[in-house]
Amino acid sequence: MPGSFHVQRLLAWYRANARDLPWRRTADPWAILVSEVVLQQTRVEQAIPYFERLLARFPTPQTLAAAPLEELLRIWQGLGYYRRAENLWRAAREIAEKGFPWTFDGLRQLPGLGPYTAAAVAAFAFGEPVPAIDGNVRRVLSRYFALERSSPKKLFDLARPLVAAEPAEMNQALIELGATLCTPRRPACEACPLRVGCRGRADPGRYPARRGRRVREWRLTALVLRGRRGPVLEARPQGPWAGLYGPPMDEDEGRLLARFGLGPDDARFLGEVRHGLSHRRVRVRVYLARTDRDGEDPAARPLSALARKVLALAEEVPGEP
Ligand code: SF4
Known part of the structure; x- marks a missing residue:
């Protein structure tokens, strides 16, 4: 059990092999919080430039709290999972008003902070001995202790004593091991520094047992309406792109065209755009039509990656539709 876990070996390995990442060079809780939110569902290489741009513009929670959400979304565009940005903005406003919560329990009260992110900030910035269990750490622990299935609470209780002596470094070391060796x-x-003692080593693929995940397909129609100054753009009121702009879209093709007074023959079908979300594949049928409305310059608005793809397809069609 935890007593047999080779904490010192893992720490020594981490100190010798840790990747030099910008958020590991700081103990500023705000910078660490921003990095953890950016890193959710995002690869490290992709996260770095966003992290740097965000901190350059919003070096403190107060600077973000004073900015409109749209400004944050403009920097965030291309990173996906925009709900994170909105939560970060709301968290900044709460921190600006009440101060930075410096415990795991306090951090969990901030909008959008799940147990992993709250524990990561508490451990990295404040040295609180709580384990930050992301997918990497879950895999390492499940393999090391040969656990096919385990509840989040069981893993949390199992990992807590492991990180007790060096909370910041041990959490980083477990995450790093899962990201680089225990893939x-x-x-x-x-x-692997844990190979002696790892019970799952003979058959690592067995741990943790895979949960079946069905990728669903989501079919949408987008309408690119060319106006005098550019395409007509709408802010998405809800869903995965809430707060971002894009051409009008709807699940119901007829309803979308009818909303702009168009019949099936009034718009030109351009083709299909495909886009991947975490649990859904999106297929979008794209139509093009002309309008007397002004439209606007897409560069002036925060756009989703999907909206860019749709607009790029329409741009391939020159002149009047
Ligand atoms: S020995 Fe292999 S399975 Fe066990 S923790 Fe190390 S890399 Fe993972």
């Missing part, structure tokens, strides 16, 4: 496919057990 989902072909873990590098020969190079």
Whole structure:
């Protein structure tokens, strides 16, 4: 059990091999919070430039709290999962008003902070001995202790004593091990500091047992309406792109065209755009039509990646539709 876990070996390995990442060079809780929110569902290489741009513009929670959400979304565009941005903005406003919560329990009260992010900030910035269990750490622990299934609470209780002595570094070390050696496919057990003692090493692919995940398909129609100054753009009121702009879209093609007084023959079908979300594949049928409205310059609005793809397809069609 935890007593057999080779904490010192893992720490020594981490100190010798840790990747030099910008958020590891700071103990500023705000910078760490921003990094953790950016890193949710995002690869490290993709996260770095966003992290740097966000902190350059919003070096404190107060600076973000004073800015409109749209300004944050403009920097965030291309990163996806825009709900994170909105939550970060709301968290900044709460911090500006009440001060930075400096405990795990306090951090959990902030909008959008789940147990992983709250524990990561509490451990990295304040040294609180709580385990930050993301997918990487879950995999490492499940393999090390040969657990096919385990509840979040069980893993949390199991990991808590492991990080007790060096909360910041041990949490980082577990995350790093999962990200670089104990990877989902072909873990590098020969190079692993935990290989002695790892009960799952003989068959790492068994742990943790995979949960079946069905990827659903979501069909939409988009209408690019060319106006005098550019396409007509709408802010999405809800869903995965809430707060971002794009051409009008609807699940119901007829309803979308009718909303702009168009019949099936009044708009030109351009083709289909495909887009991947975390649990859904999106297929969008794209139509093009002309309008007397002004429209606007897309560069002036925060756009979703999907909206860009749709507009790019329409741009391939020159002149009047
Ligand atoms: S020995 Fe292999 S399976 Fe066990 S923790 Fe290390 S990399 Fe993962």
